[in-house]
Each structure stands twice: as structure tokens, then as C-alpha cells.
Amino acid sequence: MSSPVRVGVFGLLGSGNLGNDGSLEAVLGYLRDAHPDAVVDALCGGPEAVTARYGIPATRLHWYRGEYRTASRAGAIVGKGLGKLVDVFRTAAWVRRHDVVIVPGMGVLEATLPLRPWGFPYALFLLCASGRLLGTRVALVSVGAARIGNRSTRALVRWSARLAAYRSYRDELSRDAMRAMGVDTARDEVYPDLAFALPTPDAPEPRPGAVCLGVMDFHGGDDDRARAAEIHRRYLDGTTAFVRALVAEGRPVRLLTGDGCDAPVVAAIRAAVDSPLVTAAEAGSLADLMRETAAADTVVATRYHNLVCALKTGTPTLALSYAAKSDALMARMGLAEFRHPAREVDADRLLERFRELEKRAPELRRTLAERNAATTRHLERQFAALTAALFPAPDTTPRETS
Template identity: 85%
Template sequence: MKQRPVRVGVFGLLGSGNLGNDGSLEAVLGYLRAEHPEAAVDALCGGPEFVTARYRIPATRLHWYRGEYRTASRAGAILGKGLGKLVDVVRTAAWVRRHDVVIVPGMGVLEATLPLRPWGFPYALFLLCASGRLVGTRVALVGVGAAPIRDRATRALVRWSARLAAYRSYRDTMSRDAMRAMGVDTARDEVHPDLAFSLPTPAAPDPSPGRVCVGVMDFHGGNDDRARAGQIHRRYLDGTTRFVRTLVEDGRQVRLLTGDGADAAVVTAIIEAVGSPLVTASDAASLTELMAETAAADSVVATRYHNLICALKSGTPTLALSYAAKSDALMDRMGLGAYCHPAREVDPDRLLEQFRELEKRSAELRQTLAERNLAVARRLDQQFTALTAALFPNLPKDSS
């Protein structure tokens, strides 16, 4: 009997410009290449060309209709989207059937903390999990994020996706609690740190004394904030700009970080408003590069969840501009729970006060982060051990 390679698919909004999503993919690929080098891996994802070029795996476009995430206002676009939903039923099932295991690597796939339509990614995830159940392919939601969802259609799609998956683990306890509250049996589901914590920590670069990294976001609130999205964005941008201007007036270098292509507009607005050569923009294209940026700084203030992870993993004292409970939970787990500030209501004076307190405790907080990162590494080893036991107990064989 000759053993054939186990066929593993990875699924999600990967290669679409979000560094956090791609970092989760990179973490799972690192695990597969280390523990299951014989596996044949490919992806069904948002940016197949990017994923193939960067990660050297075959990739297929997630949606048949190329304009899936553009607003459809004309009849042709509406018809295209509707037809795409039907075509994707067949495409997804055919792709899933070719695999022994499909992994959804991390990401907030069971939440709606940012604006989200039910017939976009929630529908695609439901098709994946339903297809896996129908054709006998194990679908694993690995280290994912979840949160309470008010919209009934989105909540139903997310709930059924989770129920149909063969394996689930979460990146924090509140995610597991949210799924339990939505009617999912989570008795056997485990909680482990975010997959991005398993990425290699880059070598410490030359420090830049006095530098502060400020991670920004094209933030307009969440799914339930659509009516006041413009107001939330203006307050976030104004408060963050005033905070950066104060740092510059104190003679500090400020390095602006992003985590998604959409954030570039916020970077441009802050640089133009402050008008100082002390404010520069990072061109980091991966979480590893973001970690190098945060490791070279004295301190970090950041909004995006994976900007926070990069800063915390690099051991740099960090303050969160928190837009969701997941950020508060992460900061608390890493020993910095006192250093959260609401992204919806940025108060630059209070933010500056918290920042100065953070810097006064810098040495103490660096020690805390070093200890917490060791514990996180042990927990992620347990995640990957559990994943192997759940998904790869008996590798398939053929008779050739």
C-alpha cells in the first residue's frame, strides 16, 4: 500500500490586502510544512494570485462573480451577484470534495464587529461547512474569533456554519461564549491564543529611541453603527490626529502602521494634517514586517487587532485603541488590560494621559510581556497538537 498525500485546503478572505488574515494563513502553513510536509495544500480565497505568488500554493478565487464586494446598483450587477450565489454552491462543493481536510485559519469569521453583509462572507462560510458535511470532508475552524451578532440572517448563517464544522477552536474565551449563546454546543471546543502568535519573532532591529508606532485603521464603527458611521470616523480620525500632533510637538518620531489597504487614506489624512517630517508611514507588507517595526519602537498605540498582536509579541509596551471586546480581552490576557481606550470615542487628552503612564512603566511591562509570551507559545503548541489529533489521525491511502 502506497500512502498518498493528504489533501488539505485552506479557506478565507486571504490575499485580499488584510495582513492579519494573511498572517493567520502563514501560521497554519508553517504548521503544515513542519508537521505534515507530505500534505498537498491549496486555497479557496479572496486573492488567489497573491496567495500563489507569496505562499507558493495553488489557489482558486473564492467567488465566481468578480464584483462580489462592490456595491451593486445596476440591474446587471444585481443579476451577476444573484447568479454568483447559485454558481458558488456548485463551485464550493466541488472544491471541498477534492480535499480530506479544509482549514479556516484564524480570522474573525464568526463575528460582525466590522460592517458585514450576510450574503457575502457569512454565506460563503456556510457553503463551505455545509459542503464538508455533505461530501464527508472535515472542515476545521481553527483559532477563530466570534462575537454576538444582532442581524438575524448573519447570525443564522454563522450559527449553522459553526454547527456543521467538524472541529472548532477559538482565539479567546469570549468567542467560545458567544457561540454558546448562539446555540452551538461548545463543550468540546478549546480556546488557544491567536494563531499569529506562532509566527517567528524577527531579530531585534536597531532601536529608534523616542519612536512611537501608531497603528491606524479606516474605522467607521461596526455592523450596528451604520447610521452614525461618518460621525464615528470623524471623531476617530480627529482624536488620533491630535494625539499624533502632540507627540510631534514633544519631538517624538511617529511611525504610522496599517493592517489593510483601506487604511492608506487615514495615513494620508494624518500626515497632511500634522505636516511634520517626524511623521512617516510604514510600508510593511506582512505581520513579520509589522513586528519588526514595533520591536524598534519605544511604545505602540494601535487600533487593528493584529497590529496589537504584533506589538505585544515583539514585547513592546502597547496601548489599544479598542474597537471591539476582542481587543480588550487580548490586552487583559497579556497583562496590559489597563491600557485600552475606546476607538469610537477617542479623547486625545485622556489618551495622552494613558500613554504617558504606559511609558513610565515601560521596563515593568516589557518583563510582563516576556513572561506572557512564553505562556502563549506553550498554549499554541497544544493547539497544533490537538489539531493533528483531530484532523490527521489516519492518513488516507491508495493502492497504486
């Protein structure tokens, strides 16, 4: 009898980002259905949260606990530097215990938000290099990618992709970006975001006139550091003015987040508008977000996975777009014209687009129903391809005996 396949999952999981955890949940569902005997554990950002929520053993991604805090003191700088060395051996030892390692979705090959090369890009490179050296198949599954300006980050991301045994992307732009950065993508496929594989929870009938607004602690991307404060102020002022206009019409507005760091934006909007019509959801998962968006007439959202949840529930949605991945998602789902730039939120123009969204809501709901059905079929092909690539059937041909 052959031993069970040992599968690892890797990423910034359990760290408070609902989209990342939703991608993990989708992959765990696939493994339960297609490979129920697989033994699964994680190397991740929040091991305690992953174990508590999903019931799998988990190990901390970085040896140095302050990896994502700015190091200003000498001790912290030394700790970070030592951690880089220790993580070489920790990562290799973890990878060696597995037959397969899956990186489930997420924007692991992009820098659309501020990112330091020696943080997660370095960790991903260690994973992929260890897999290649030790014979463990590493799969980047329905991941996001974007062209990267920083040379060090770009090099780490490029080599990570080259060393992986399997790659698929969540949109054409991601595959094009990796090709432009020197990765041979001839055999790489594009599939929908993994979160579309999650079950759609039951939800009540939409509340008449209710609007969900998904907000984000947005300061621009990796190349916007010099004007991050200006971008954030414009984003916050624009979204606040939009909420104030809706409240003036007596419309209930439900504020959504997708990461713990978004809470100050919710607090700032509620304080500025000061109305009982403005409430905040306490979502702990993408399922919670889907229930919220399904109960709304319309959704306006910034975070990528807030958009995914709204579109998956068939709710007419307008994207406050901060990256090309949001534009690609809206186009895939048939709502390409309903976008507004997150870097330059103009409340008047946003309201104009929003009015058009509401006017065409019945038509858009029909479009989303059709696109969601096609997306489900496409993801079924993704999981079949993943099984073929990573879990080859055992050879049952009888051996000849002498």
C-alpha cells in the same frame, strides 16, 4: 502506500488584510512541520497574491468578481444573484477534492466591522455545509466570534459553526458568543491567535522616544451604520490630535496599517500634522509590522493584528479598542488597563494613558516576555490537538488472513 492528505485553506486571504494572511502563514508553517507530505491549495479572496507569495495553487472564492462592491445597476444585481447559485456548486466541487479544509484564524464568526450576510458568511456556510455533506473535515482554527445582531448573518454563522468538524477560538469571549448563539461548545477549546505562532524577526534596538501608531479606516461596527461618518470623524480627529501632541515634543511617530483600505487615514493624518517627524511604514506582512513595532519604544494601535504584532515583540502597547476581542487580547497579555475606546478618541485622555504606559515600560516588557513564553506553549498544544482531530494516524494493525 497511502496517498498524501489533501488539505485546503479557506478565507479572505490574499485580499490585502495582513492579519488574515499572517494566520494563513502560521497554518502553512504548521503543515510544513507536522505534515510535510500534505498537498495544499486555497479557496480565497486573492488567489493570485496567495500563489505568488506562498507558492500554493489557489482558486477565487466567489464566481462573481464584484462580490464586495455595492451593486446598484441591474446587471450587477443579477450577477451577484447568479453568483450565489454558481458558488453552491463551485464550493462543493472544491471541498470534494480535499480530505481536510482549514479556516485559519480570522474573525470569521463575528461582525465587529460592517458585514453583509450574503457575502463572506454565506461563503463560509457553503463551505461547512459542503464539508458535512461530502465527508470532508472542516476545521475553524483559533477563530474570532462575537454575538451578531443581524438575524440572517447570525443564522449563517451559527449553522457554519455547527456543521464544522472542529472548532477552536482565539479567546473566551468568542466561545461564549457562540454558546450564546446556540452552538454546543462543550468540546471546543480556546487558544491564542495563530499569528503568535509566527517567528519573531530580528529587529534593531528600539529608537529612543519613537512611537508607532497603528491606524484604521474605522467607521464602527455592523450595528453602527447610521452614525458611521460621525464615528470615523471622531476617530480621525482624536488620533490626529494625539500625533500633533507627540510631534510638538519632538517625538518621531511611525504610522502603521493592517489593510490597504487604511491608506486614506495615514494620508489624512500626515497632511493635517505636516511634519517630517511623521512617517508611514510600507508593511507587506505581519513580519514587517513586527520589525516596526520592535524598533519603537511604545505602540498605540487600533487593528487587532497590529496589537498582536506589538505584543509579540514585547513592546509596551496601548490599544485603541474597537471590539471586545482587543480587550480580551490585552487582558491575556497582562495589559488590560492600557485601553482607550476607538469610538470616542479623546486626545487628552489618550495622552494620559500613554504617559502611564511609558512610565511602566520596563515592568510591562517583563510581563510580555512571560506571557509570550506561555502563549508559545499553548499554541503548541493547539497544533497537537489539530493533528489528533484532523489527521488520524493510519491503522497499522496487521489484518488477519484466512
